[in-house]
Amino acid sequence: MRELDGASNQLVRLNGVAVARGRRTLVSGIDLSIARGEIVTLIGPNGSGKSTTAKVVTGVLRASRGQVWRKPGLRIGYVPQKLSIDWTLPLTVERLVTLTAAFAPHEVEAALRAVGAAHLKRAAVQDLSGGEFQRVLFARAMIRKPDLLVLDEPVQGVDFAGEIALYELIREIRDTTGCGILMISHDLHVVMAETDTVLCLNGHVCCRGTPDTVKASPEYRQLFGARAAETLAIYQHDHSHDHGHHHHEHAEVDADVR
């Protein structure tokens, strides 16, 4: 039986982590934990250590100092910021999903269905829109049934309505699978309201908390300026809405900042 107390729900924990390259410290003093069903978002300016921190979480990078604990057998699904694809070669969606591991056709179909991309199975990857491509990358990560999903800038190259739809999808994935989610957001303007914890990085953890507390914190304002704090919009999910339609009507986002 699965234990549900707090400690056993933890997927990964970083204590006082630092990463150094030569004489340069890229990040230091990082404390961070992600539990099942929890959404953690990393924000910060370019070069502030978001990717470095995410790489320590996934185990691609080793910490130079501090402790890293991962739940034994932790399965991680990773949605990269960019994927190097030889765009000159024809590649179907179903082939992309199974490129690095073999899955049965019904598994591929289920994964694509879960992200609303079942109809794209035989489509050429080259022909997909930005939002469709992101969904396919989600399917590729989810087919491994990860405990932890790491999303590097999930809404990049996606228009505003598509962005809202992707946040909906992320929430749905969390609700249906119970996985933990670590998200890197280069877009400071929109942070999912469902985010349990925002970590604002600048080589170290500047401030942390719910999206609302981070937005109001002096450290965040100092780092990004008062104007940025005012334009940090938090996408709110309206639970009463009709799924699949009119997502944008429920977004409380200041259109001026987009």
Ligand SMILES: Nc1ncnc2c1ncn2[C@@H]1O[C@H](COP(=O)(O)OP(=O)(O)OP(=O)(O)O)[C@@H](O)[C@H]1O
């Ligand atoms: N392998 C490396 N060797 C040396 N320096 C590195 C290496 N990887 C990253 N850095 C440096 O570490 C710092 C943090 O980089 P990182 O990619 O984690 O930032 P980021 O917050 O994800 O940035 P961005 O928003 O631009 O993607 C940067 O100054 C970067 O130049």
